[in-house]
Amino acid sequence: MKFGIIIKKYMEDEDMLKLKGNLLYGQSGGPTSVINASAYGVISEALKHHQYIDEVICMRHGIKGALNEDFIFMSKQDQEQIELLKHTPGSAFGSVRHKLKDFKEDDTDYIRLLYIFKKYNIRYFLYNGGNDSMDTCAKIADYMNQIDYDCYIIGVPKTIDNDLPLTDHTPGYGSAAKFIANTMMEISYDMLAYPKGKVTVVEIMGRHAGWLTAAAELANISGFGPDLIYLPEVPFNIEQFKEDVKKVYKAKMQCLIAVSEGIMNEEGIFISSSSGLKDAFGHFQLGGVSSKLASTIATDLGIPSRSVEFGSTQRAASHIQSLTDVNEAIEVGRFAVRSLLEGKTDLMVTIQRISSSPYEVEYTLQPLMACANVEKTIPLEMINSTLNGVNEKFIEYALPLIQGENQPKYKDGLQQFTKFKFQEY
Amino acid sequence: MKFGIIIKKYMEDEDMLKLKGNLLYGQSGGPTSVINASAYGVISEALKHHQYIDEVICMRHGIKGALNEDFIFMSKQDQEQIELLKHTPGSAFGSVRHKLKDFKEDDTDYIRLLYIFKKYNIRYFLYNGGNDSMDTCAKIADYMNQIDYDCYIIGVPKTIDNDLPLTDHTPGYGSAAKFIANTMMEISYDMLAYPKGKVTVVEIMGRHAGWLTAAAELANISGFGPDLIYLPEVPFNIEQFKEDVKKVYKAKMQCLIAVSEGIMNEEGIFISSSSGLKDAFGHFQLGGVSSKLASTIATDLGIPSRSVEFGSTQRAASHIQSLTDVNEAIEVGRFAVRSLLEGKTDLMVTIQRISSSPYEVEYTLQPLMACANVEKTIPLEMINSTLNGVNEKFIEYALPLIQGENQPKYKDGLQQFTKFKFQEY
Numbered sequence: 013m014k015f016g017i018i019i020k021k022y023m024e025d026e027d028m029l030k031l032k033g034n035l036l037y038g039q040s041g042g043p044t045s046v047i048n049a050s051a052y053g054v055i056s057e058a059l060k061h062h063q064y065i066d067e068v069i070c071m072r073h074g075i076k077g078a079l080n081e082d083f084i085f086m087s088k089q090d091q092e093q094i095e096l097l098k099h100t101p102g103s104a105f106g107s108v109r110h111k112l113k114d115f116k117e118d119d120t121d122y123i124r125l126l127y128i129f130k131k132y133n134i135r136y137f138l139y140n141g142g143n144d145s146m147d148t149c150a151k152i153a154d155y156m157n158q159i160d161y162d163c164y165i166i167g168v169p170k171t172i173d174n175d176l177p178l179t180d181h182t183p184g185y186g187s188a189a190k191f192i193a194n195t196m197m198e199i200s201y202d203m204l205a206y207p208k209g210k211v212t213v214v215e216i217m218g219r220h221a222g223w224l225t226a227a228a229e230l231a232n233i234s235g236f237g238p239d240l241i242y243l244p245e246v247p248f249n250i251e252q253f254k255e256d257v258k259k260v261y262k263a264k265m266q267c268l269i270a271v272s273e274g275i276m277n278e279e280g281i282f283i284s285s286s287s288g289l290k291d292a293f294g295h296f297q298l299g300g301v302s303s304k305l306a307s308t309i310a311t312d313l314g315i316p317s318r319s320v321e322f323g324s325t326q327r328a329a330s331h332i333q334s335l336t337d338v339n340e341a342i343e344v345g346r347f348a349v350r351s352l353l354e355g356k357t358d359l360m361v362t363i364q365r366i367s368s369s370p371y372e373v374e375y376t377l378q379p380l381m382a383c384a385n386v387e388k389t390i391p392l393e394m395i396n397s398t399l400n401g402v403n404e405k406f407i408e409y410a411l412p413l414i415q416g417e418n419q420p421k422y423k424d425g426l427q428q429f430t431k432f433k434f435q436e437y
Numbered sequence: 438m439k440f441g442i443i444i445k446k447y448m449e450d451e452d453m454l455k456l457k458g459n460l461l462y463g464q465s466g467g468p469t470s471v472i473n474a475s476a477y478g479v480i481s482e483a484l485k486h487h488q489y490i491d492e493v494i495c496m497r498h499g500i501k502g503a504l505n506e507d508f509i510f511m512s513k514q515d516q517e518q519i520e521l522l523k524h525t526p527g528s529a530f531g532s533v534r535h536k537l538k539d540f541k542e543d544d545t546d547y548i549r550l551l552y553i554f555k556k557y558n559i560r561y562f563l564y565n566g567g568n569d570s571m572d573t574c575a576k577i578a579d580y581m582n583q584i585d586y587d588c589y590i591i592g593v594p595k596t597i598d599n600d601l602p603l604t605d606h607t608p609g610y611g612s613a614a615k616f617i618a619n620t621m622m623e624i625s626y627d628m629l630a631y632p633k634g635k636v637t638v639v640e641i642m643g644r645h646a647g648w649l650t651a652a653a654e655l656a657n658i659s660g661f662g663p664d665l666i667y668l669p670e671v672p673f674n675i676e677q678f679k680e681d682v683k684k685v686y687k688a689k690m691q692c693l694i695a696v697s698e699g700i701m702n703e704e705g706i707f708i709s710s711s712s713g714l715k716d717a718f719g720h721f722q723l724g725g726v727s728s729k730l731a732s733t734i735a736t737d738l739g740i741p742s743r744s745v746e747f748g749s750t751q752r753a754a755s756h757i758q759s760l761t762d763v764n765e766a767i768e769v770g771r772f773a774v775r776s777l778l779e780g781k782t783d784l785m786v787t788i789q790r791i792s793s794s795p796y797e798v799e800y801t802l803q804p805l806m807a808c809a810n811v812e813k814t815i816p817l818e819m820i821n822s823t824l825n826g827v828n829e830k831f832i833e834y835a836l837p838l839i840q841g842e843n844q845p846k847y848k849d850g851l852q853q854f855t856k857f858k859f860q861e862y
Contacts, residue, residue: 198470199749203749324627325745424840425759425836
């Protein structure tokens, strides 16, 4: 049941290759504000194809839900709750960080999965996640091929980190970037209130790839944004950092800095772990990199400074989603279902950019194995010559991704999020 | 030129009491996301009354702008930029923290102000701020009365802290509360992704009054909100706190906490300053209360925990303003101008609630001196019996204030903020 064989079958008889059964869908890895929009795309598309797909079954907490038979059945849910997925952050079905072992070494989980797949007649499998999740997805596909269980398997990409390879960008990134750019604008404008300000160090997610931190630069298009940006792609030099800050502060009497949580020094040691902060009891402090840098500025340069950490807000800010991102997240889900029904398998959905202006993309498929466990970082050609910011090439790349606003569904001034009934089949 | 006299004049001849000259407006204290909406109300209303008000002059950086003749002249600005004030956070004219001395002890600033008032024919003066700003406003009014310079003076309230007395609430609070409630929902939903989670401690502004922290409770109306809330109105007991956290974590395997930056122990010492965190170089760490509590939970209870600080985002989040708050902020500015033109002086605009359901308010005036330097805290009747949350009375009070959404003005996915021309008269 390799991809090549499927295509061959497809050439012979379109209907022959279509299986009849249930579709199993799961979410995995860190939540994004639009992973549920992809779930919406999957569910709404799959429920259209009754002749092949009887039921859309969602695993709770990713692959663990499959192993534990912890399922939510979509035909039993209110349509209103399914619609709300387009506006719901987090992971409506629950997520998991569970690495499947190589089945050649330990097939316990796989035997259990096969039993569950047969019990529930799972013939279509979609797994929505990032690098690690594509690894899980690829392993399951590999196993099912090996034991010749007929099932089509496709990965649906998501990650705010934007670090998946072979795709122009990843659903989840645009909305997080929009939150970051707009919040940086607000912090910048807020700082202008006083003629003599502070140094503000804003810490942004992204352990190995600086895409999110770089999105802070988009704020400068409006005239209110960061002065300095430090990415994990560039080795961090504390002396150069202090020089940069002094120069900006001298000119402006304030300085706004965006820094990735994942910056490392020349020796590859995370800055967040390189200084030994202890509390009064002698315990090591779990300190963020921004508070460490703010402390350094205050201590070594004598300039008042403070740190801001966006924390989980940046991946959960459903109240400021990019409409482009939401629509693409939905489309990625829909395209995955249509691809399954065309007999495609062992692949991940990818987004290919046709043009930036006007912005246009198309959806394609790439081998799962090529997408798993690979991290795409910012190319050096997008980083400025002083290594403390990004250039026009990055702007051209990222700006289209934050366009449009997905209006939240408010009731009494509060957003409405999906609440599913967790019931038996 | 006391208030009583003005009213007498008003009774005799409406036009007699109207002065002809310029209106001087300034912003002071911490920014809010709607102080510029009040500025919009002031400017748009004042520019309607050409027969009395020639020009609206805005001080840059509050009273310091008046002392330095650092002014922005509104008739010279593009109407589009004035309209954008309704969507611009921070302090578009700049703020200041400058306490005027008692003029009986040192009248240097006052003599300078009088010179400026005469030079620019200032006959109407509006100062937009919180407790301290009302003190400034009252002192200027007092001085101008003393030396018998004809000028009407009114304070325009603003503060996210909601701690001004004699007003039901304060413009700026509703929008900050809306951001806090919705962001707490998002953090809460994000936490549900994993079956076994962390303790998340969210630190919220409010040094002496817990109104903002209490707003986190509104998130629970949606079903996704904090488990525990700690306010500065209640003495903080670390042992009781640990018991509360243990209990919630045992039941739910996660716990979301909202804590005011201003919580104090039984002896009145700020928790944020009561533990002596030092870095590796022996310097004291400027630590937030949330990181200290998260550290305590990890160390003493052995439960994984993390801290989140909303920082200036909570007062600057123009992308999620309460429409009720924005409209009231505008109306407070308009009402202030109309009151000046009725010869009212030495007063602050206040909002009186007529009913919560349906929500209805009216605008009134209270003596400036009664509003200056007084802080209104949460009454105990709004706090729950276990002292770790707020009750229905608070919900009834706060929920109407976050209703409606003020749609930001986006261009290319980024908000548009006011940019004034800083030009000569």
